[in-house]
Every structure is written in structure tokens, then in C-alpha cells.
Amino acid sequence: xxxxxxxxxxxxxxxxxxxxxxxxxxxxxxxxxxxxxxxxxxxxxxxxxxxxxxxxxxxxxxxxxxxxxxxxxxxxxxxxxxxxxxxxxxxxxxxxxxxxxxxxxxxxxxxxxxxxxxxxxxxxxxxxxxxxxxxxxxxxxxxxxxxxxxxxxxxxxxxxxxxxxxxxxxxxxxxxxxxxxxxxxxxxxxxxxxxxxxxxxxxxxxxxxxxxxxxxxxxxxxxxxxxxxxxxxxxxxxxxxxxxxxxxxxxxxxxxxxxxxxxxxxxxxxxxxxxxxxxxxxxxxxxxxxxxxxxxxxxxxxxxxxxxxxxxxxxxxxxxxxxxxxxxxxxxxxxxxxxxxxxxxxxxxxxxxxxxxxxxxxxxxxxxxxxxxxxxxxxxxxxxxxxxxxxxxxxxxxxxxxxxxxxxxxxxxxxxxxxxxxxxxxxxxxxxxxxxxxxxxxxxxxxxxxxxxxxxxxxx
Amino acid sequence: xxxxxxxxxxxxxxxxxxxxxxxxxxxxxxxxxxxxxxxxxxxxxxxxxxxxxxxxxxxxxxxxxxxxxxxxxxxxxxxxxxxxxxxxxxxxxxxxxxxxxxxxxxxxxxxxxxxxxxxxxxxxxxxxxxxxxxxxxxxxxxxxxxxxxxxxxxxxxxxxxxxxxxxxxxxxxxxxxxxxxxxxxxxxxxxxxxxxxxxxxxxxxxxxxxxxxxxxxxxxxxxxxxxxxxxxxxxxxxxxxxxxxxxxxxxxxxxxxxxxxxxxxxxxxxxxxxxxxxxxxxxxxxxxxxxxxxxxxxxxxxxxxxxxxxxxxxxxxxxxxxxxxxxxxxxxxxxxxxxxxxxxxxxxxxxxxxxxxxxxxxxxxxxxxxxxxxxxxxxxxxxxxxxxxxxxxxxxx
Numbered sequence: 001x002x003x004x005x006x007x008x009x010x011x012x013x014x015x016x017x018x019x020x021x022x023x024x025x026x027x028x029x030x031x032x033x034x035x036x037x038x039x040x041x042x043x044x045x046x047x048x049x050x051x052x053x054x055x056x057x058x059x060x061x062x063x064x065x066x067x068x069x070x071x072x073x074x075x076x077x078x079x080x081x082x083x084x085x086x087x088x089x090x091x092x093x094x095x096x097x098x099x100x101x102x103x104x105x106x107x108x109x110x111x112x113x114x115x116x117x118x119x120x121x122x123x124x125x126x127x128x129x130x131x132x133x134x135x136x137x138x139x140x141x142x143x144x145x146x147x148x149x150x151x152x153x154x155x156x157x158x159x160x161x162x163x164x165x166x167x168x169x170x171x172x173x174x175x176x177x178x179x180x181x182x183x184x185x186x187x188x189x190x191x192x193x194x195x196x197x198x199x200x201x202x203x204x205x206x207x208x209x210x211x212x213x214x215x216x217x218x219x220x221x222x223x224x225x226x227x228x229x230x231x232x233x234x235x236x237x238x239x240x241x242x243x244x245x246x247x248x249x250x251x252x253x254x255x256x257x258x259x260x261x262x263x264x265x266x267x268x269x270x271x272x273x274x275x276x277x278x279x280x281x282x283x284x285x286x287x288x289x290x291x292x293x294x295x296x297x298x299x300x301x302x303x304x305x306x307x308x309x310x311x312x313x314x315x316x317x318x319x320x321x322x323x324x325x326x327x328x329x330x331x332x333x334x335x336x337x338x339x340x341x342x343x344x345x346x347x348x349x350x351x352x353x354x355x356x357x358x359x360x361x362x363x364x365x366x367x368x369x370x371x372x373x374x375x376x377x378x379x380x381x382x383x384x385x386x387x388x389x390x391x392x393x394x395x396x397x398x399x400x401x402x403x404x405x406x407x408x409x410x411x412x413x414x415x416x417x418x419x420x421x422x423x424x425x426x427x428x429x430x431x432x433x434x435x436x437x438x439x440x441x442x443x444x445x446x447x448x449x450x451x452x453x454x455x456x457x458x459x460x
Numbered sequence: 461x462x463x464x465x466x467x468x469x470x471x472x473x474x475x476x477x478x479x480x481x482x483x484x485x486x487x488x489x490x491x492x493x494x495x496x497x498x499x500x501x502x503x504x505x506x507x508x509x510x511x512x513x514x515x516x517x518x519x520x521x522x523x524x525x526x527x528x529x530x531x532x533x534x535x536x537x538x539x540x541x542x543x544x545x546x547x548x549x550x551x552x553x554x555x556x557x558x559x560x561x562x563x564x565x566x567x568x569x570x571x572x573x574x575x576x577x578x579x580x581x582x583x584x585x586x587x588x589x590x591x592x593x594x595x596x597x598x599x600x601x602x603x604x605x606x607x608x609x610x611x612x613x614x615x616x617x618x619x620x621x622x623x624x625x626x627x628x629x630x631x632x633x634x635x636x637x638x639x640x641x642x643x644x645x646x647x648x649x650x651x652x653x654x655x656x657x658x659x660x661x662x663x664x665x666x667x668x669x670x671x672x673x674x675x676x677x678x679x680x681x682x683x684x685x686x687x688x689x690x691x692x693x694x695x696x697x698x699x700x701x702x703x704x705x706x707x708x709x710x711x712x713x714x715x716x717x718x719x720x721x722x723x724x725x726x727x728x729x730x731x732x733x734x735x736x737x738x739x740x741x742x743x744x745x746x747x748x749x750x751x752x753x754x755x756x757x758x759x760x761x762x763x764x765x766x767x768x769x770x771x772x773x774x775x776x777x778x779x780x781x782x783x784x785x786x787x788x789x790x791x792x793x794x795x796x797x798x799x800x801x802x803x804x805x806x807x808x809x810x811x812x813x814x815x816x817x818x819x820x821x822x823x824x825x826x827x828x829x830x831x832x833x834x835x836x837x838x839x840x841x842x843x844x845x846x847x848x849x850x851x852x853x854x855x856x857x
Contacts, residue, residue: 362598
């Protein structure tokens with residue numbers, strides 16, 4: 001098989017040396033199994049050729065973007081061929097008149113916005129990994145980010161997909177064509193239905209006015225009450241991000257973003273739109289957070305101040321190194337009105353397991369990201385992190401929430417799916433898998449619960 | 461009717477191989493093909509409960525038979541909306557509008573109806589009750605089944621419940637009408653799409669006289685809708701007037717009263733029929749080529765001596781194109797030939813309305829869709845006995 005791959009793509013596009021393979025055995029979540037080969041296709045035809053060869057040898061195919069996924073989505077759990085899109089990183093068309101772009105899956109998220117920016121346009125989904133994560137990976141996980149609060153997640157921005165199916169055939173889906181919305185089915189399917197080889201995505205016009213405000217509170221409960229109050233007032237800012245005391249202190253120490261270090265919670269609020277509306281929004285939001293017990297309120301006056309406040313938020317994960325050798329980042333989403341309860345529960349869980357927790361999250365969406373601090377050299381701490389992570393999932397489910405807001409299910413959370421969905425619900429999803437990947441060779445052992453092979457997940 | 465009763469009905473029909481035709485308000489029955497078989501009619505109109513209204517979460521869950529107007533009135537109390545922009549909202553249901561994949565003219569600004577869907581309860585052909593998503597606004601736990609049912613014309617499952625996120629409704633809605641003399645059109649349309657205060661909707665209308673406003677004129681006319689805060693709409697008004705002046709448009713008149721009603725009449729016109737003697741197409745285009753494509757389609761219609769009405773959704777680029785004749789007989793004699801000729805030029809033209817019996821013989825789904833094999837396979841997995849709305853969808857699905 002390896003020789004066939006080399007014949008098809010050339011020796012420089014096929015990596016089989018152990019040190020190369022090791023690099024592709026894990027993603028940002030955990031390590032998995034070493035693949036048999038890593039291939040670097042340069043075109044749709046290459047991808048098709050690889051998938052056909054893999055089919056002949058019954059080898060799994062695991063597509064991979066930048067490997068920033070946090071749930072093991074790109075881990076080759078059953079070995080096989082890792083398909084890296086590092087060479088398919090071109091913006092194929094930038095149609096500024098019609099505000100859309102056609103990109104290869106390996107294009108780095110931020111590079112697309114950078115290319116669109118001279119034309120007053122931008123690509124809205126902005127996961128925190130956007131400096132390195134790829135559009136293909138973002139499509140696989142239906143990635144969000146701080147600004148999807150008002151702009152929506154990746155699925156709202158994908159127009160058309162070119163897909164290579166499990167047999168190596170190429171077809172396209174489009175939200176502008178009649179028929180089933182296969183585009184929606186593929187976005188967020190984590191590479192289990194087919195392999196995206198190019199995408200038309202929507203570009204948005206850059207807003208004329210952007211304001212960033214910072215409010216601090218004595219504790220996360222009052223801050224999240226304020227978040228709920230803003231949403232309940234019908235105001236959906238472009239971003240509504242929260243950090244707790246632990247996180248804010250770490251960020252301030254690392255980046256000197258200007259966050260007060262004595263606050264129990266920091267709320268970062270951004271609103272973009274028309275200059276005419278900004279005074280109104282500022283006074284309304286300021287009134288709501290003051291009534292909600294805000295202790296300080298600041299408005300970023302300049303572009304530099306805005307950038308500084310955001311730099312702190314975007315660098316939050318990086319600042320974690322100051323307070324802990326390792327951390328585990330959880331991702332759950334709850335109803336926005338239950339945010340105070342959810343945060344309180346997270347705090348209780350951390351206390352019970354004697355772990356330090358740092359919170360930095362998309363408060364406006366109800367999307368929590370507790371970071372549980374631990375030292376991986378201590379097995380007891382690892383166990384405590386696993387158990388508390390599960391307890392947080394259970395809490396979210398009990399509050400009517402879900403086990404992933406934006407990171408995906410991947411390998412890590414597949415067993416939690418049975419807590420959210422019934423057997424019938426999962427079997428319904430499996431019917432879609434049956435159509436596109438009946439042999440379960442495309443990114444196997446992801447999304448669907450372990451122990452039960454998908455074809456067996458069937459209603460009686 | 462309850463969800464469990466739908467489940468029992470479908471399971472029994474599935475065992476007996478009976479075709480189940482699913483209907484809502486019936487407003488979009490002119491889209492797609494008529495069902496090929498019909499043994500049982502399942503109306504969702506009794507599924508009319510608002511299951512959960514959570515205004516402080518900006519979410520709401522409704523059964524599929526809830527009317528669009530009923531939902532809008534409920535949301536209005538909270539100052540929120542879900543911009544479906546469906547024709548005849550008093551009759552149209554939430555489930556039917558989503559199942560038909562309706563695309564409204566304000567979607568460029570607020571998003572497509574599907575983008576508001578956060579969860580669903582659906583009943584599959586074998587009676588399986590399947591839930592997907594939930595009441596949270598961000599959710600990547602598993603495949604997005606809810607959006608797969610949107611636009612599936614009830615051929616994969618019966619939508620029983622839909623969970624939606626809502627958005628703050630605009631404070632002010634203002635409408636504008638203007639005449640558009642020949643020579644000003646292309647420039648006017650181009651300037652409209654470049655306005656800083658993006659119009660919520662803009663239509664170039666030529667024809668549709670009785671359906672829209674009783675006005676007509678060879679030169680056609682423009683209707684623009686601005687929405688937002690008062691100050692933004694005021695600013696948009698100034699910018700719009702200035703831009704239209706530059707384009708050579710003689711007068712921009714504010715529709716003082718009833719801007720919303722005017723807008724709704726235009727959306728109703730999308731599917732308005734002239735008795736049994738008209739067929740209406742929807743053609744996805746781009747604003748920059750829509751006018752020339754309308755000219756092309758007019759030329760084809762002229763060859764068959766058909767009357768035409770045209771409407772361009774300027775902000776999204778859609779073309780609504782209606783052909784009609786003196787009577788049903790005259791239309792019947794040429795509509796199939798016209799349909800062939802039209803699809804030679806516009807392979808993506810979809811039939812969206814028409815009561816003429818020949819409608820069923822036309823290429824109502826257009827002839828340019830990739831992924832047909834995959835769609836057929838999906839149907840086979842969800843409804844192997846082909847009992848749900850058989851033949852209603854494209855490719856015989």
C-alpha cells in the first residue's frame with residue numbers, strides 16, 4: 001500500500017519514518033495510535049487517489065488540519081492513513097464583489113481574513129486557535145469563537161463544499177442548490193462522512209464601528225447574572241466573554257492587558273455595528289451591568305486599548321502555564337439563563353476534587369470553558385481531572401445543556417453522547433453515517449459511543 | 461395529535477406500505493412535485509402548541525403546526541423575531557416553511573431560517589422519534605440532523621417540533637418606493653448593495669401589478685426596506701436618497717404607513733398565481749448579473765408569446781419570474797416547450813408556484829444538482845419503503 005501511495009503522490013508526499021509518524025499520532029487532546037502513513041495531498045485528485053487506495057486495503061483515513069482539536073478528533077485511533085492538508089493551503093478565489101471565497105481545507109483561518117481585509121471584508125468564525133487552525137478543521141468541528149455570538153458558527157458561513165467520499169468519488173454540496181442540505185450535515189461531522197477538499201465560504205463586511213468595554217464584578221455569579229440580563233434585554237453584543245479571578249490574574253501577569261487583578265470576575269463586551277448606535281448600546285449595557293453589581297466599568301478608547309483587552313482574552317490559554325504545569329479544558333454549553341447555576345456547580349466540583357479551576361468562556365452563548373489545573377506527573381490528579389471533567393458534563397446535561405458547544409465530540413466525548421441522546425437519536429445519526437461511510441473507515445471511533453458499533457445502534 | 465400518535469400512524473403506514481402525505485398550511489404546495497401516491501394525509505395543523513417560550517434565553521420551542529404569524533405575535537411581545545419571511549404567514553406553519561426550505565428576502569442581513577434552528581423532534585418513517593440539538597444556542601454534539609430535515613419536503617421525517625433561537629426585532633421599519641427608468645437600473649442596483657446601512661430588503665419589480673400594489677409601468681419600480689434603530693434608519697434614508705439620486709432615479713418616496721404590509725405583499729407575490737394560467741420560477745442569481753438574466757428569460761418567453769412578471773431580490777440576487785397566458789389552455793399548449801428552453805439557459809430555475817395541471821410535467825427542481833446519488837441513498841436509509849411524501853422531492857425522491 002505504501003508503494004501505491006508513493007506511486008500516486010510522489011515520495012515527498014508520503015511519510016513513513018517513525019519520527020514523522022509520531023508527530024501525527026496525537027492532537028491537542030491526547031496521543032493515539034501511530035498511523036501507517038501520513039500523506040500530504042496537493043489536490044482533490046490526490047485526495048481521491050489516496051482514499052481509493054485506502055479502500056482497497058481497508059485502511060482507515062483520518063483527515064487532519066492543524067491538529068489543534070481538543071477532543072482527539074484528528075487522532076488516528078485505529079492507525080491507517082493520516083491525510084494532512086498542510087499543502088492544500090491556497091485561497092483559490094477571492095470574489096470581493098460577491099463577498100465569498102473558495103479555499104482549500106488547509107488555509108489557516110486568520111489568513112483568509114487577512115486576505116479579505118484590504119477589501120473591507122472578513123471571515124467571521126474566529127476560534128481562539130485561528131492563528132493556526134485551518135478552515136477544513138473548522139468545518140469539521142463547526143467551530144465557533146468569541147464572535148459567533150452574533151455572527152453564528154461555521155455552518156452559517158459555508159456556502160458550498162467539494163467532498164471526496166469513502167470510495168474516492170468527488171461531489172459538491174451547496175446551500176443554493178435544491179435537495180437535502182448535505183452542507184449542513186457535513187459541517188460538524190468531524191471527518192466521519194467524507195473529506196472536504198475545497199469550500200466556498202461567506203465573507204462579511206467589516207463593521208464601521210467597534211466598541212470594547214470591560215466590567216468587573218465581585219464574583220462570577222453576579223457577572224453571569226449580568227450576562228443573562230443583557231441577553232434578556234434583547235441585546236446580543238458581537239462578543240460577551242468572561243474570565244474568573246484565577247484566569248484574569250494569570251492573563252494580567254502574562255500580558256499586562258489592563259485587567260484589575262483584585263476582581264472576582266472580568267467581563268469583556270464587544271459590540272460592532274453603526275457609529276450611530278454605539279452611544280445607546282454603551283449606556284444600556286453600562287446600566288445593566290451596574291444594576292447587576294459591576295464594581296468597575298471601562299471603555300476602550302483607542303484601537304490599541306481594544307487590542308490590549310482582546311490580547312488578554314485570546315492569550316488566556318497561553319497564560320495558564322503561569323499557574324499550572326498542565327490543564328484540561330472542558331467545553332460545555334448551557335442555556336444562557338442557567339449560567340450562574342452552571343458556574344456555581346463547576347466551582348463546587350473543583351472544590352470537591354481539590355483542583356484549581358480557571359474559567360474563561362463565551363458567556364453570551366452559555367458556552368463554558370472551565371480549565372482544570374493539574375500536574376500530569378501525579379496520577380491522583382489525573383484521575384481527579386477525569387472525574388471532575390465528567391461531573392461537569394453531567395452538570396451541563398442536568399441543566400438542559402450539551403456536552404460540546406464548539407470543540408466537538410471526537411474521541412474524548414463519544415461515550416458522553418449516550419447521556420445526551422437516546423439510542424434512537426444516535427441511531428438516526430448513524431443512518432447518515434451508513435450512507436456516507438458504511439465501512440466506518442473515515443475517521444473511525446469518533447463521535448459515536450464506543451462498545452457499540454454504529455450499525456448496531458438501531459431501534460428495536 | 462401527539463408526537464406519539466404520529467409515531468404510531470407512521471409505523472402502521474410503514475408496515476402496510478401506505479403513502480403518507482404530510483401537509484402544513486398548504487401555502488407552498490406549488491413548490492416541488494405533487495406526491496406520486498397518497499393513502500393517508502397527515503396534517504400538522506393540530507400540532508399547534510408553543511412548547512417552551514424562553515425569552516430570557518432568546519429561544520423558543522414550537523410544534524411544527526404553529527403558524528408563522530402566531531409565532532411572530534408571541535415573539536413580538538418580547539421584542540424579538542425570527543425572520544422567516546414566508547408568504548401568507550397567517551396560514552403558513554413553522555414546520556412547513558422549514559420543510560420547504562423557504563428562503564426569504566431578508567436572509568442576507570439576518571440569516572436563513574435554518575440558521576435559527578437549534579433543535580428538533582422528528583418522527584421517522586418507521587415511527588422512530590428522534591431528537592436532535594436542544595435549547596442551547598451552540599451545540600456540536602453529533603450530526604446536525606435538524607438542518608438536514610429543513611428543506612427535505614417531509615421526505616426524510618415528519619418534523620414534529622422545532623427549537624429556535626430568536627433575535628432582537630428592529631425598532632424601526634421604513635419602506636421606500638421609486639420608479640426606475642431604463643438606464644438607471646444597473647447603477648441603482650449596484651449602489652443599493654454597496655450602501656453602508658444595508659437595506660433589510662430591496663426589490664426591483666416589473667409586473668406583478670395586482671399582486672403587489674396595483675401600480676405598474678414599463679420602467680419597473682424599486683421597493684426598499686430599511687430596518688434598525690431610528691438613528692440608523694434615518695441615516696440610511698439620507699444615504700439611500702443620495703445614492704438613488706446619483707443613479708438618476710427621479711424620486712424616492714417614503715411609504716409612510718404600512719411598510720411592513722407592503723413588504724409582506726411583495727413576499728406573497730412570489731407565489732401568487734394568475735388563476736390556472738401562470739407558472740412561477742425562482743432562479744438563484746447574483747445582483748450583478750440578475751438584470752441581464754431577466755432580459756434573457758424575457759426573450760425566451762417572447763418566443764412563446766408568454767406574458768411575464770419579474771422581480772429581483774436585489775440583496776440576495778434571486779429572480780422571481782412568472783409566465784402566464786390568456787387562459788389555461790393556451791398556457792398548456794406551450795409551457796413544456798418554454799420550460800425546456802428556459803432550462804437550457806437557466807438550469808437552476810425552480811418552479812415555486814402554479815396551479816396549471818402541466819406543472820407536474822415541468823423540470824420543477826431544475827436540472828443542475830450534484831449529489832443526487834447521495835440524496836437517494838439518504839432517502840433509502842430513512843424511508844426504505846418510500847412512504848413519506850413519495851415523489852414530492854427531486855430525482856423522484
